[in-house]
Amino acid sequence: MHHIKISDIFSKMGQVVYLHFFRYNQHRFWAFTQMQRAHAGLQDCKGLQFYKMLGTGAGAGFSLRPDFSTYALLSVWDSEDDKKQAFASSPVLQAFFDRSATQRIYALRPIHTHGKWSGQSPFVVQKPSGDKPIGVITRETLNPLRLIDFWRHVPQASQAIKEAKGVGFFKGIGEWPFVQQATFSVWESAEAIRTFAYVSQAHASIVKKTRERKWYKEDMFNRFEVLSEEKTPLV
Structure with missing residues (x-):
């Protein structure tokens, strides 16, 4: 197993949230099968409150084409100790x-x-420090009767975030292709998000159409402080 330096920043906190992206050069078919097969092992992890195995979109991520080289795991834990123990002992992880x-x-x-x-509602809101980058996860279950209309507008949304100021990373993620979609993005500040939300005409247009055309059966919007970001191997 690779030796990963795991942040101790949660050590004195309660609930902890992690989002892992795994990119595969080999073992891509194995990774694809874990979208279903990993559940049995993950459900045995002590202290794991909530998790989602997620595929990703090609390119920047906002795409009908899946990225079969990259998968994600969103996990919510009772404590940092539970998370560390699971990652040290779970064969699946x-x-x-x-x-x-x-x-x-x-x-x-x-x-x-x-x-x-x-x-x-898996996330327990905590007091922000106000001095860290902001991560945003949006997640939607699409209305089956609105799928074509929704996906026709995805290129517009993708272009809007590509042109946004203050965004450092963004990737499309999801549980089921076409129907259960999510996005993860990292912004330099809350102000950068507000600017994008209220200044970008393309984004405002998408938000308006979302409400008018009832694209979603279920949706969720979450903001996080990014306490640490690790890339391994370091390049």
Whole structure:
């Protein structure tokens, strides 16, 4: 197993949230099968409150084309100790590191949440420090009757975030292709997000159409402070 330096920043906190991206050069078919097969092993992890195995979109991520080289794991834990113990002892979690070529790991503190994810509210909002980058996860279950209309507008949304100022990383993620979609983005500040939300005409147009055309059966919007970001191997 690769030796990963895991942040101790959560050590005196309660609930902890991590988002891992695993990129595979080899073992891509194995990684694809873990979208289903990993559940049995993950459900045995002590202290794991909530998790989602996620595929990703090609390119920047906002695409109908899947990225079969990259998969993500969103996990919410009772404590940092539970998370560390699971990653040290779980064969499933160890295999993700052993078989992937690179990893990108975000430690996140929830500071705002609205909506439901599979009928649940998994994130416990905590007091922000105000001096860290902001991570945003949006997640939607699409209305089957609105799929074509929604996906026709995805290129517009993708271009808007590509042109946004203050965004450092963004990737499309999701549980099921075409129907259950999510995005993760990292911004230099809350002000950068507000500027994008209120100044970008393309973004405002998408938000308006979302409401008018009832694209979503279920949706969720979450903001996090990014407590740490690790890329391994370091390049």
